[in-house]
Amino acid sequence: MSEPISALNGAVYNQGIAEVTALDPIGMISIRGDLAAGYLKKPLKKITGVAMPDMRGINLDGGTGVAWMSPDELLLICPYADVATNLETLHKAIGTNHALAVNVSDARAVFRVTGKHTREVLAKLAPVDTSPEAFTPGTIRRTRLAQVPAAFWMVDTDTAELVCFRSVAQYVFDLLKTAAQPGSQVNYHRG
Amino acid sequence: MLILTCPNCGITAEETEFHAGGEAHLTRHGPGASDDDFEKYLFMRENPKGVHFERWRHVYGCGKWFHAARDTMTLEIFGTYTAQTSTIPQDIIDKISDRRPDWQPPETA
Ligand SMILES: [Zn+2]
Numbered sequence: 001m002s003e004p005i006s007a008l009n010g011a012v013y014n015q016g017i018a019e020v021t022a023l024d025p026i027g028m029i030s031i032r033g034d035l036a037a038g039y040l041k042k043p044l045k046k047i048t049g050v051a052m053p054d055m056r057g058i059n060l061d062g063g064t065g066v067a068w069m070s071p072d073e074l075l076l077i078c079p080y081a082d083v084a085t086n087l088e089t090l091h092k093a094i095g096t097n098h099a100l101a102v103n104v105s106d107a108r109a110v111f112r113v114t115g116k117h118t119r120e121v122l123a124k125l126a127p128v129d130t131s132p133e134a135f136t137p138g139t140i141r142r143t144r145l146a147q148v149p150a151a152f153w154m155v156d157t158d159t160a161e162l163v164c165f166r167s168v169a170q171y172v173f174d175l176l177k178t179a180a181q182p183g184s185q186v187n188y189h190r191g
Numbered sequence: 192m193l194i195l196t197c198p199n200c201g202i203t204a205e206e207t208e209f210h211a212g213g214e215a216h217l218t219r220h221g222p223g224a225s226d227d228d229f230e231k232y233l234f235m236r237e238n239p240k241g242v243h244f245e246r247w248r249h250v251y252g253c254g255k256w257f258h259a260a261r262d263t264m265t266l267e268i269f270g271t272y273t274a275q276t277s278t279i280p281q282d283i284i285d286k287i288s289d290r291r292p293d294w295q296p297p298e299t300a
Contacts, residue, residue, distance in 0.1 A: 055200060055201055056200060070199065070254055073253075127204045127205045127207055128204070142200075142252045142253060143251050143252060144208060144251040
């Protein structure tokens, strides 16, 4: 079988005020349906072990978890190699019910931004209050980065992970590099 | 710059995260309607200076539609509410009346 390769094949930018890394592909399964239904909650608990996230929440344990995307949409995050098995578990549980689970892993690119200026690198690109008080680990924000859709969450207080469409991976990497260029710190969140 | 709160996901953001969807609470005249009604539905729109009701979509966020009541002159947002209604909720009417005592609610379907 061919090896999964990310859009930017592990590109790294570390000359700026935050380090930007294009991560290896991760598994992502988009789920739509009645989020309170047992045929979604039960297989998700079995696969991830984490609790169902509240509105705008993301519950991750290691590389596996669930993110709340909209009132009828979740994103299951898991290792890339586990997607087929997890999809089968979901499809079995859903049966003939009106719900959808589909593999979107190859439609996406994933980045990590880390460093003490991570929050302001994101704030330069998205209409989001990224202050440590407002944007805490455990919440996911679907928004735009300049001109394209993206979603990001804080892994810890100085590290964010970010997903966007694979077709705009280079654009997003370039945006993040520009927002993180040397000498561009604003120090807004740090007085 | 408008600051909108999406009632579907609770996010408050500025207008570039959203997309405007035109006037709210139109009566959708369909097959069998008179030419006048159909023309009104397709083409005739309010363009008030003041209180206005609009459809918006949280296009870069949760993707859902909702309604917003705002003032086209001051850009004040009186409130946002579910898209699953063809009438203006009473709490929105009350909020507008508080701010604009002379305002009269429009007749909606
Ligand atoms: Zn929303």
